[in-house]
Amino acid sequence: MMLLSLRPVLFLFIVLTIPVSFASVDRLSYLSQVLTELDIPHEKNAKSIKDAFQVFRRKPGVERWQVKDIDVAKEKREKILGLLTGAGFVNELKPSSKNFDYIFVMGASTQRLKRRLDMLESLVKTGLDFNELVVLACQRPLDTNLDNIPLVQKVFAKKKNIPLDKAPVPNTETEAGVMLVAASNLPVENKKVTVIDSRRVLHDIEWYRPNSQITISDWLKTAPKPGKVLMISDQPHANYQLSVAQSVLPPKFDAEVAAMAVSNNLKLITTLDAVALWFANAPEFQ
Numbered sequence: 425m426m427l428l429s430l431r432p433v434l435f436l437f438i439v440l441t442i443p444v445s446f447a448s449v450d451r452l453s454y455l456s457q458v459l460t461e462l463d464i465p466h467e468k469n470a471k472s473i474k475d476a477f478q479v480f481r482r483k484p485g486v487e488r489w490q491v492k493d494i495d496v497a498k499e500k501r502e503k504i505l506g507l508l509t510g511a512g513f514v515n516e517l518k519p520s521s522k523n524f525d526y527i528f529v530m531g532a533s534t535q536r537l538k539r540r541l542d543m544l545e546s547l548v549k550t551g552l553d554f555n556e557l558v559v560l561a562c563q564r565p566l567d568t569n570l571d572n573i574p575l576v577q578k579v580f581a582k583k584k585n586i587p588l589d590k591a592p593v594p595n596t597e598t599e600a601g602v603m604l605v606a607a608s609n610l611p612v613e614n615k616k617v618t619v620i621d622s623r624r625v626l627h628d629i630e631w632y633r634p635n636s637q638i639t640i641s642d643w644l645k646t647a648p649k650p651g652k653v654l655m656i657s658d659q660p661h662a663n664y665q666l667s668v669a670q671s672v673l674p675p676k677f678d679a680e681v682a683a684m685a686v687s688n689n690l691k692l693i694t695t696l697d698a699v700a701l702w703f704a705n706a707p708e709f710q
Contacts, residue, residue, distance in 0.1 A: 454511035455699065461504050462496070474703040480696035481704070489570050493691040501692060508695055513660040513702075516685040519547065524554045525651025530665055531561040531639060532658075534571040534600045538579070540656045541608050543684055548610060554654070557612055559605060560639035561598040562622040576600050576607075583607040596621075597633075618646070636668045637705075650676030658684040660698035667706040 452473055459466050459476050466476035482491055496504070508514050529540050544552075566573055577591035580603045584591075594600040598621040605617065622634035622642045634642075653673070657665050662683035669679045686695065703709055 451511045454507045458504055458507045458511075458696075458699075461500060461507070462494070470709060474709050477696070477700040477703050479700075480693060481700045482697055487570075488691075488694050488697065491691070491693055491697070493693045494696070496692065504692065505686075505695075508660070508699070511699070513663060513695055513699055514686045515659065517659070517662055517681055517683040519552065519654050519682045520680060521652075522551045522553060523652070524552070524654040525556065526648070526653045527554045527557050528640075528643075528653055528655040528669070529557065529559045529601075530636060530655060530657045530661075531559065531564075531597050531601065534566065534573060534576050534594075534597075534604070536658065537561075537597075537601060538575065538604050539684065540658065541604055541610075543658075543682070544656050545608060545610055547682065552654075554615070555651075556616040556618065556648075557605075557610070558643055559601045559617075559619040560622075560636065560643065561601040561619055562596075562634040562639060563624050564597040564633040566594060566596060566600060571600065573600075576603050579604065579607040618643070636665050637672055640669055640672045644672070644674075650674065651678075653677055653679040655679060655681040656683075657681055659686040660690075660695040664698050664701040664705060667702050671705060671707050671710075 452470055453468075455477070456466065456468050456473050459473065464476050464479060466472045482488065505514060527544060529537070529544060531537065532540065573594060576594050577588060581588045581591040583606065592599075592603070594603055598619060601619055605619070620639050620643050622639045624631045624633055626632075653669065655662070655665055655669060662681045666679060666681040669681075673679055
């Protein structure tokens with residue numbers, strides 16, 4: 425792990441509150457109905473629903489943007505999205521309070537990372553305060569088909585008041601995160617800002633990017649004091665990332681998540697995969 429510290433600023437967006445437990449009877453009922461709509465055999469109990477959802481899990485080494493969407497009629501898709509909304513995997517999520525010890529901005533593609541920073545700035549404008557900003561990024565090489573590298577350069581050049589052709593070119597998710605934080609307008613001059621740069625891992629003949637569990641674990645190696653954590657994410661990934669944090673962070677840390685609602689053009693399979701990941705990581709289902 426490489427650790428980067430800086431003193432920068434952030435942008436604008438929105439969020440809602442996440443219930444304490446996602447294992448409620450109603451939530452499982454919604455997810456059972458999703459499986460029924462998709463003709464996935466299962467019994468109406470937590471273990472069976474969890475196991476049935478694993479059919480939507482991505483294979484190791486396959487990224488979300490590489491997975492083909494499932495083919496369902498428009499009416500059925502809308503019904504499934506309604507059920508997933510009821511289960512809490514589509515709707516916007518807001519923080520429960522205004523004061524946190526740590527803000528986790530979860531790493532992502534460059535444009536999604538910028539939206540998360542924008543959202544955090546919006547929350548700060550409405551009174552949110554924190555002691556330390558932590559960007560949980562990694563050494564994933566940027567992909568020109570996935571990442572909007574020119575966007576990073578554009579906002580950075582504007583903030584620094586330099587010609588666009590003088591802006592550095594980010595090569596990794598971490599480098600993009602550093603530039604986006606530096607280009608933002610968050611009032612962090614007197615706050616600690618940490619960027620985690622988790623290393624990739626070589627499995628057989630392929631490099632695998634670190635996941636949320638690894639980036640949070642790497643942050644814990646910096647020996648932070650226990651405190652209240654707000655994770656900044658977006659749907660449908662918020663529940664999964666919160667469950668990972670709850671399983672990795674020591675008991676004295678208190679974590680919750682704020683997230684933007686699912687975008688209109690998001691593939692349905694992405695949300696189903698996120699539900700499967702939540703089931704696989706939520707402490708109450710282990």
